[in-house]
Amino acid sequence: MHLKANNQFTNELFQLMNSIKQPHIAVIGAGFSGAYLTKLLIDAGIRVSLFEKSRGTGGRLSSCSLDNHSADLGAPFYTPTTPAFKKWLDQQPDIATWNTKVIDFSGKTLPSETFHLAIPKQSSLTRRLIQGAHFAPSTRIAKISHNANKQDHKNSIYDDDGLLLGHFDGVIITAPAAQAGPLLNTTEIPRLATAYSNIANQITSQASWVQVLVLKSSDRITPDLIKGEHKLLFRCIKNSSKLNRTDGLGNDVWVIEANSEWSELNKNSDPENVRKQLTEAFLKLLPIQPEILATRTHRWLYARHEAVDEEFIWDSETCIGACGDWLAAHHLEGAWHSAKMLAKTVINKL
Known part of the structure; x- marks a missing residue:
């Protein structure tokens, strides 16, 4: 009951936010790439809703606790x-x-x-970078739907229970390649699936x-x-x-x-x-x-x-894309660069 109440509140909140005339982007994944992208978009005056399947930010910058001790579990x-x-x-x-x-x-x-x-x-950085975004942790996105007949908020996202989480002007996936591909495929837009598969085969x-x-x-x-x-x-x-x-x-x-x-x-x-x-x-x-x-x-x-020679994936017609270290260059610097370059494209588009 508590989960359903939270989902209902979240859905109502997104509906209220969508009524505001301001570009609204959904970012999927709160690792370094997703957090930095979120920061750049917010600084440009774009509203961001950030979804993360884990309980907190960081991705491979996450930390763990053992009794009274803490350690950087990912990139040190x-x-x-x-x-x-x-x-x-x-x-x-x-x-x-x-x-x-x-x-x-x-x-x-x-x-x-x-x-x-x-x-x-390490995760302290990502927590600060997402300030100003609506952050939805413990939320696994299962589907992205595009409605070409709508002028605004033409992209909808759903969680793994099939619950509609909101309508957005753009959706950006910052998850690893193996997780980004299936999500892009749910759009049922052939060119997005093709763009991903052409890159994924090299990764x-x-x-x-x-x-x-x-x-x-x-x-x-x-x-x-x-x-x-x-x-x-x-x-x-x-x-x-x-x-x-x-x-x-x-x-x-x-x-x-x-x-x-x-x-x-x-x-x-x-x-x-x-x-x-x-x-x-x-x-x-x-x-x-x-x-x-x-x-x-x-x-x-x-x-x-092993990153490919691409900086990001972006479809200007649907405003759906992806970024991360599997595109620009491996490790954290690649994630940072990919997010920066995609942010420039999104800001110019919107």
Whole structure:
């Protein structure tokens, strides 16, 4: 009953918002690309309703909680490769730089590296970027319908219960490629499905297993980052060394990422088996065997993409499109660039 009441209220709210003469865009997905796109559209005077199937923002910038501890479960930091993205990061009030002590998997000391990260956790950035939007979490969009006979609000979206959530001037999908395709297909507009399939055939997505460990603190475990060549591991990040990440108890929180090859081979493995293998591989790197206080295992099914040479998908006639790191370039900078370029197109159109 409570869910139905909330859905009824949401539907009534969208009807009220649609009565206001102002362009109204639905953004599906509250990861980095969706959050940044939302910010750019709102700054241009466009109303945005943001839908997210999870409980909060962030996508692959999400964090997790273990007892009294927190860890960045997805992308651990930002690594800008262009002056434009670095400049943007430097201008954000919740972004700081993190200077790290680095070793490789053999224990050899490597040059220190500096990364950008959000404080107090990675999802803090996306939460701020969506301010001003109507945010609907825990809402899974199942269908997009286009009515070519309407002049305004010609796109309608429905949740997985078939409930109409509103009518919009445009709809933009910022989900991973494997999730964006089926949604574009629900429009029953052949050219949109063709545009996606032509791109999707070139995309390779890879899974990533992540293990979070809370360890009893030890002064003998000194590096912040362990990386290099390893048959199982990609990198190990000491999350508790990051700015504003201490739990007040002095414990160490590590995030262990399996490499892409191992993750793909074990994509459908039992999480408990994955936990044992990742934990064992990590503990072998340490000079001591610390007490493990808490653990969490997570699989990112679409963690990394081999991006295609496209910046975004946009159909100017229906005002339906998509953006994300699977289009512009892989990782967070690609998501940022794709959202920026699509926002320019949408703003000029509306």
